[in-house]
Amino acid sequence: MAEEPYFVMPSSALLALREELQISEGEEKSREALYRYGMRCGEALVRNLGVTTPIADFSGIFQSLWFEIGLGRPSVDKVSEDEIVVSFAESIEASPNNSCDFTRGYLAGVASGLLAVRYSCLETTCISDGAPCCTHILRPTNLGISAPPVATEKAKPKYTLSQGISYLIKEDHPDISYKVAEDALLHGWRVLCIAREFPDAIREKYALKGAAFFWLTLDESREYAFPPTDLARIYSYVRSFLAEEGKAFVLLTGVEYLISQNNYNQVLKFIQLVNDKVAVHRGVLATSVSPLALEEKELKTLERETSKAPFEKEVGEFFGGK
Numbered sequence: 001m002a003e004e005p006y007f008v009m010p011s012s013a014l015l016a017l018r019e020e021l022q023i024s025e026g027e028e029k030s031r032e033a034l035y036r037y038g039m040r041c042g043e044a045l046v047r048n049l050g051v052t053t054p055i056a057d058f059s060g061i062f063q064s065l066w067f068e069i070g071l072g073r074p075s076v077d078k079v080s081e082d083e084i085v086v087s088f089a090e091s092i093e094a095s096p097n098n099s100c101d102f103t104r105g106y107l108a109g110v111a112s113g114l115l116a117v118r119y120s121c122l123e124t125t126c127i128s129d130g131a132p133c134c135t136h137i138l139r140p141t142n143l144g145i146s147a148p149p150v151a152t153e154k155a156k157p158k159y160t161l162s163q164g165i166s167y168l169i170k171e172d173h174p175d176i177s178y179k180v181a182e183d184a185l186l187h188g189w190r191v192l193c194i195a196r197e198f199p200d201a202i203r204e205k206y207a208l209k210g211a212a213f214f215w216l217t218l219d220e221s222r223e224y225a226f227p228p229t230d231l232a233r234i235y236s237y238v239r240s241f242l243a244e245e246g247k248a249f250v251l252l253t254g255v256e257y258l259i260s261q262n263n264y265n266q267v268l269k270f271i272q273l274v275n276d277k278v279a280v281h282r283g284v285l286a287t288s289v290s291p292l293a294l295e296e297k298e299l300k301t302l303e304r305e306t307s308k309a310p311f312e313k314e315v316g317e318f319f320g321g322k
Contacts (some may be wrong), residue, residue, distance in 0.1 A: 011068075011092040014063050014102060015043075018093075021028050035105035035121075036236045042109020045069070053311060055079060059116060061281060071103050072217075078253065084138040091134045096129040104136050109137050118240075130199075155201070158185045163247065166275045166285040169304035170299075174253040174288035178206045181286070184249040185210050189284075196254035199224065212241070216254040228261035231270045239277050247282035250274065256293040264298050272305060 005257055021030035045065075046052075053061045059076040066074050071092060078085035086107060093100040100123055108121040120141045125131035144234065159180045169177050178193075185191045192213040195202060199213035216228045226234050242248045252274075258267045271287060278285045287306060 009034070014093065015095075018098065031101045032230070033100070034101040035108075036233065038058045038102040038105025038107075038274055039109035039112075039240075042106040042108075042111075043113050046110055046113025047243075051114060054079065055115055056290045058084065058111075060112060062110065065110065065114075070105060071107065077135075080089075082139065086136045086138065087128075088134045088136075089126055089132070093309070094134055096128060098128055099123055099126045100128075100134050100136075101132070107136050107138060112240075117204060118187070129197075154270065157183050157187045161189075161284045163282040164279050164285060166271075166278050166306045167287065167309040168302055169286055169288045169309045170291050171288060171293070172220065172290050173252075177251055177253055177286055177288035178208065179201065181211060181249060181251045183282070189247045189249040190241070190244070191251070193228075193251045194238070194254060194283075195251075196257045214238075216257055228258050231258070231262060231266060235270055235273055238274055242274075242277045242281040242283045244261075248281065250283065250285045251288070252285065253288045255287060257291050259294075267300060268298075268305070273303060 018030060018034060021033055022302075024030075024031060041196060049065070051061065058079050063074060063076060064129060072088040072090050075087045075089070076084070077087055088100075088103075091100050091103065093103055104121040104123050104268065108119045111117075111119040111121075118141045119138045121136050123134060123136050125133065125135040127134050161180075169180070174195075181191050181298065185208060191255050192214065193199070193202065193208065193211050193216045194216065196216045199215055202213070203209055204316060213224050214234060215222060215225045217225050218227055226237075236243070238250060241250065252271070255271075256269060258270070274285055277283070283304075286309070287302070289302065290298070294302070
């Protein structure tokens, strides 16, 4: 992989970016955006350096790397399998009414890259609120994965998937799509399902215990729950999933629900962006849609953006390629 060019952002530019986001997006969305940008920067830095570390050596590696970033001097207060606690006695972000969102995103990105495990980060105390230090807690986020993806089937895959291709599967219910995901998982693909259905119910019906899930719902009681209106956040995680090592298969089954909560053009743009990353990282996207749920023009546009997935519905035969 070619090395990415890097530059240092002045603190004044970061603060100006926050202000502009607050004006254009509002307080909550500006915080989420800064967190995502920080996470991408952290992941890219570690990927550029090509460094990973076991958790036992995390503290030393992390601190030496972080000093080069310029986002404050960290103190690693706790390291365990369940959580990592990092604090800062000073912060370039903390100011009245502004917490350290870019910093906590950067922390999550660096930790995820170094430990090869997806981490999320929560700031529990902040200097901006009068606390003596900014405290961040990093915890692994399994995104609904109950078992690691392992190839368990040596027979030839039932469904042929061509890497770098985005498929459109037209069906009233995503039954064939989940069977394709099952088959991919059995043959060593990393699988991510973006679904309207509750993940536990899907796992009861299909052999997808090793798959990651994004549950499209307004109920955010689960860590793998994603509001359907937050397409930018969903895209950010999908982008990272595709960039990780190993063959990546992404199944999108909640298109109609996404459109009902956003609009068609926003969802189309989301799919186009994912398509681009699928091509770059040699992954696969399978988008399941019900033809009756879309206008004819909308369906035709989706067909132009994806590859046709012909199959015999009776037996579920699926052939990769256009």
